[in-house]
Amino acid sequence: MNAPALNEQRVTDADPVASAQQQVMAAGQFAAARGWVPATSGNFSARVDADRIVVTRSGADKGALTPADLAVVNLREPLPPGLSAEAPLHVARYLADASIGAIFHVHSPAAALASRRNARHGVLTLEGWELQKAFAGVTSHLAVLNVPVFANSQDTVALAAEVEARLQNQADLAPGYLLAGHGLYAWGRTGRETLRHLEAFDVLLQLQLEWERNPL
Numbered sequence: 001m002n003a004p005a006l007n008e009q010r011v012t013d014a015d016p017v018a019s020a021q022q023q024v025m026a027a028g029q030f031a032a033a034r035g036w037v038p039a040t041s042g043n044f045s046a047r048v049d050a051d052r053i054v055v056t057r058s059g060a061d062k063g064a065l066t067p068a069d070l071a072v073v074n075l076r077e078p079l080p081p082g083l084s085a086e087a088p089l090h091v092a093r094y095l096a097d098a099s100i101g102a103i104f105h106v107h108s109p110a111a112a113l114a115s116r117r118n119a120r121h122g123v124l125t126l127e128g129w130e131l132q133k134a135f136a137g138v139t140s141h142l143a144v145l146n147v148p149v150f151a152n153s154q155d156t157v158a159l160a161a162e163v164e165a166r167l168q169n170q171a172d173l174a175p176g177y178l179l180a181g182h183g184l185y186a187w188g189r190t191g192r193e194t195l196r197h198l199e200a201f202d203v204l205l206q207l208q209l210e211w212e213r214n215p216l
């Protein structure tokens, strides 16, 4: 991981808004350096406290975020205008799982392609890869991990409801889901853990694509 992500540890808890902003800005740089957020795609959020998150505004260059590109949002109030078009997907995840500290969404080529390949099954199953252990709580390559795949939609309020209904009942859920032809949502307890999950997903999805194309 690059310097901004590692520096996250040094941000003081004294200012939880600044800490959340720092996590989001570092994640944007990390993702942009890897080509995962082309042309202003992607959106990023981090939890401030039980009721609030910091989330990117719509259309910002995710590789060059400043505090002005970030909004503090109350999870239990109507969303203000100008936020990421996909903010409802973030809000619904935080409300569903109090342990989530950060959610990062990227348009990496592997995620866009793997999601489209597996769209008709509604799930992509990872199994047999040592790197799965990069996901929190996974201790063996033998673990079977399901990554739900949803049809893409511009109605992100309806999509958020569909996603959360499915995730509640999804066994062996990996810390992320795919939107077909669109990209990946990943979460973790901290910004740093979520970046680790994003990086693991990227490699695992590349491996899975190659495996499906050319199994041994």
Ligand SMILES: CSC[C@@H](O)[C@@H](O)C(=O)COP(=O)(O)O
Pocket: 039, 040, 041, 042, 043, 056, 057, 058, 059, 060, 083, 084, 085, 086, 105
């Ligand atoms: C620039 S194309 C990608 C967008 O349509 C969207 O999917 C996205 O990820 C970013 O939207 P944003 O509203 O900036 O959060």
Ligand SMILES: [Zn+2]
Pocket: 041, 042, 043, 086, 105, 106, 107, 182, 183
């Ligand atoms: Zn997107």
